[in-house]
Amino acid sequence: MSPDFYRAFEDRHRGTRESIQERQRVYLAFLRPLAQLLPGAVLADLGCGRGEWLELVRSEGWAAQGVDMDEGMLRACRELGLDVRQGDALAYLQGLPDASVAVVSAFHVAEHLPFDVLQALTAQALRVLQPGGLLVLETPNPENLVVGSSGFYMDPTHNRPLPPLLLSFLPEFVGFGRVKTLRLQEGVSQAAEAPVALIDVLAGVSPDYAVVAQKGTFDALGDANRDEAIAALDAAFAREWGVTLNALADRHDQQWAARLREIELTAEIARDAALAAQSAQTDALERAAAIREQAVDEIFLARGNYTLEVAGLRGEAAGLRDQIESVYQSRSWKVTAPLRWAVFQAQALREHGIVGRSRHLVRKVSRLPRAAIRIVEGNPKLRSLAIRALDKMGLTSYVKARRAQDIAPSAPPAEPASMTAAARRMHAALEHALSSHERPGTPKES
Numbered sequence: 411m412s413p414d415f416y417r418a419f420e421d422r423h424r425g426t427r428e429s430i431q432e433r434q435r436v437y438l439a440f441l442r443p444l445a446q447l448l449p450g451a452v453l454a455d456l457g458c459g460r461g462e463w464l465e466l467v468r469s470e471g472w473a474a475q476g477v478d479m480d481e482g483m484l485r486a487c488r489e490l491g492l493d494v495r496q497g498d499a500l501a502y503l504q505g506l507p508d509a510s511v512a513v514v515s516a517f518h519v520a521e522h523l524p525f526d527v528l529q530a531l532t533a534q535a536l537r538v539l540q541p542g543g544l545l546v547l548e549t550p551n552p553e554n555l556v557v558g559s560s561g562f563y564m565d566p567t568h569n570r571p572l573p574p575l576l577l578s579f580l581p582e583f584v585g586f587g588r589v590k591t592l593r594l595q596e597g598v599s600q601a602a603e604a605p606v607a608l609i610d611v612l613a614g615v616s617p618d619y620a621v622v623a624q625k626g627t628f629d630a631l632g633d634a635n636r637d638e639a640i641a642a643l644d645a646a647f648a649r650e651w652g653v654t655l656n657a658l659a660d661r662h663d664q665q666w667a668a669r670l671r672e673i674e675l676t677a678e679i680a681r682d683a684a685l686a687a688q689s690a691q692t693d694a695l696e697r698a699a700a701i702r703e704q705a706v707d708e709i710f711l712a713r714g715n716y717t718l719e720v721a722g723l724r725g726e727a728a729g730l731r732d733q734i735e736s737v738y739q740s741r742s743w744k745v746t747a748p749l750r751w752a753v754f755q756a757q758a759l760r761e762h763g764i765v766g767r768s769r770h771l772v773r774k775v776s777r778l779p780r781a782a783i784r785i786v787e788g789n790p791k792l793r794s795l796a797i798r799a800l801d802k803m804g805l806t807s808y809v810k811a812r813r814a815q816d817i818a819p820s821a822p823p824a825e826p827a828s829m830t831a832a833a834r835r836m837h838a839a840l841e842h843a844l845s846s847h848e849r850p851g852t853p854k855e856s
Contacts, residue, residue, distance in 0.1 A: 427460065427462050427465075430460075430462040430463075431462050431463075431465070431466045433594065433595055433618075434462065434463050434466055434517070435466070436592065436594060436651075437515075437546060437620075437622075438470065439642075439645075439646040439649075440544055440546075440622055440643065440646050441453075441467065441470065441472070441513065441544075442470070442642070443639040443640070443642040443643040443646070444512060444513070444542070444543075444544060444639075444643060445470070445471065445472065445512075446635060446636070446638075446639035447542060447628055447636060447639050447640065447643070448512040448540055448542065448543065450473075451472075451473075451511065451512030451513070451540060451543070452472075452473045452474070452475065452510070452511045452512060452513075453467055453472045453473070453474040453475070453511065453512060453513040453514075453515065454474075454475050454476075454477075454502070454503070454506070454511045454513070454514050454515070454538070455467075455474060455475070455476045455477070455515045455516070455517075456477055456499035456502065456503070456514065456515065456516040456519055456531070457477070457478055457479075457499055457516055457517065457518070457519035457522075458476025458477060458478045458483070458484075458487060458492075458494055459478060459480075459483045459517070459518075460483055460486045460487065461476060461483075461486060461487035461490055461492045461494065463515060463517060464476045464487065464492045464493075464494070465490055465492065468492070472513075474492075474493065475493050475494070475495070476492060476493065476494040476495070477494065477495050477496070477497050477498075477499060477502040478494065478496065478497075479496065479497070479498065481496060484496055499516065499519060499531060500527060500530055500531045500534065503531060503534035503535060503537075503538055504534055506538040507538070508537055508538060509537075509538065509539065509540045509541070509543075510538050510540070511538055511539060511540065511543065512539070512540050512542075512543045512544070513539075513543060513544050513545075513546065514535040514538065514539060514543070514544075514545050514546070515545075515546040515547075515548075516531075516546070516547050516548070517546075517548045518548060518549060518550070519547075519549075520547050520549045520572055520577065521549045521550060521562070521568050521569055521570065521571065521572055522567050522568060522569055523569060524569060525570075528580070529580060529583075529584070532545065532547075532580050532581055532584050533584045533585075536581075536584055536585055536586060536625055539625045540625070541625055541626045542624065542625060542626055542627065542628045543624070543625045544622060544623065544624055544625075545581060545586065545621075545622070545623040545624075545625075546620055546621075546622055547577060547581075547620060547621045547623075548594070548618055548619070548620040549572050549577065549618070549619065549620075550562050550568075550571065550617065550618055551574065551593060551594075551615065551616050551617055551618055551619040552571035552572070552573055553573070553574065553593075553615050553616075553619075553654060553655040554613060554614075554615040554616065554617045554655075555611075555612045555613070555615070555655070556612055556613040557613075557617045558571055561617070574591050574593075574619050574621075577621050578591045578621045580621075581621060581623035582623075586623035586624060586625055587623075587624050587625060587626045587627050588623070588624050588627065588647060589621060589622070589623045589624075590621070590622045590623075590646075590647045590651075591619060591620070591621055591622075591651070592619060592620045592621075592622060592651040592652060593615070593616030593618075593619045593651050593652020593653060593654060594616050594617075594618045594619060594620060594651065594652055595616060595617050595618050595652075596614065596615065596616040596617075596652050596653040597610070597613060597614040597615075597616075597617065598610045598614035598653060598658065605665065606658060606661045606662040606665055607662075608662070610658060610662070611655075611658050611659050611662050614653065614658055615652075615653055615654065615655045615658055616651075616652035616653050616654075619652065622647075624647070628640045628643070755767070758770075758839045758842060759835065759836075759839055761838075761839065761842055762835065762836075762837075762838030762839030762840065762841060762842040763831075763832070763834055763835015763836060763837070763838040763839055764831075764832040764833060764834070764835035764836030764837075764839065766834070766835055766836055766837045766838020766839035766840050766841050766842055767835070767836040767837075767838070767839025767840045767842075768833055768836025768837050768839070768840050769808070769836065769837035769838070769839075769840030769841050770836075770837075770839055770840020770841060770842065773840060773841075808837070
């Protein structure tokens, strides 16, 4: 590997100095109380890299030393005036006296080491730490599925991912008093109500974690400042840090369960609404069917009543016709026919006179079929008798005019030149009779 490759790789993928230092500020919750409990103590940083951590703790007043194998990394530290040296981390610890430092830190070093070397390094850290001192081991978190399956292997110098339970057990095994696992730089909100998508379950778990182990513990001695520092350090160990895979998966499942309950509730409401609408529609259809049946019944009833009424009227009309016919066919009607004719003639004479009636008779005679007229004209006796009758009534000229009118209909009928008073009255009676309607069964005037 090229000497400058790793530094260039870190510059590209590790992040800027400012972003790294911002992430590392989380450890100040442990270091600030410890600085009060172990004043003037030294911090040893294994695999110091570009020196972000050394620069941060120096700004907090710590005396800090760093060691790293990569000369390119160390040049960046020396440019900042940091106390660094090139060498192996385990060899560096082995060269330190017992209980000589307050903090041993190693950021993203453990994943580069074989496990037996890591175990030896942890044991050496316990030896060189002062009572109450801290070991800080930060490494990529394989609980983050994207980190564990992809991101971890971006660094060609990585050895193997270290699950949090394994790395936290190692300090306990070598003799540290208490151990705390800090999950860091989580990608999702820790608020329970914050939405969690599937990608959050895969990539939202804290991408890094750290094991913070303390050599022994501090006991309160009645010193207010010391007791306050111990309480602050205890609070840092008691705090829960970051997001676990199980917690994030549980939140995702709970949110989906809540969504499913909402969907089921919405579906139930929609189903109830649909059933109500269907019931209302069924009721409406039933009411419409009942109304239709009632209307049909009423129509049939009305039609039946109408039929009965028509039949009744027809029956009454038939009965009246039968009654009238029976009257016309009765003997009394036939016997009284001459009397009715005489009464009619008397009435006609009173209304029209003899001339009117005579004209009426002439018109009726003129309307006889031509065959009948020809018979009268062909029979000298009948013809002579008719002429004498017309002469006596003064209607000879009138009949000739009527005959001329029959021959030439466009010419107006000639008025009789001279008519007696009786002829005029008969003429009026005849005109009246011609304009009247004859009753059935009434004898026709002659």
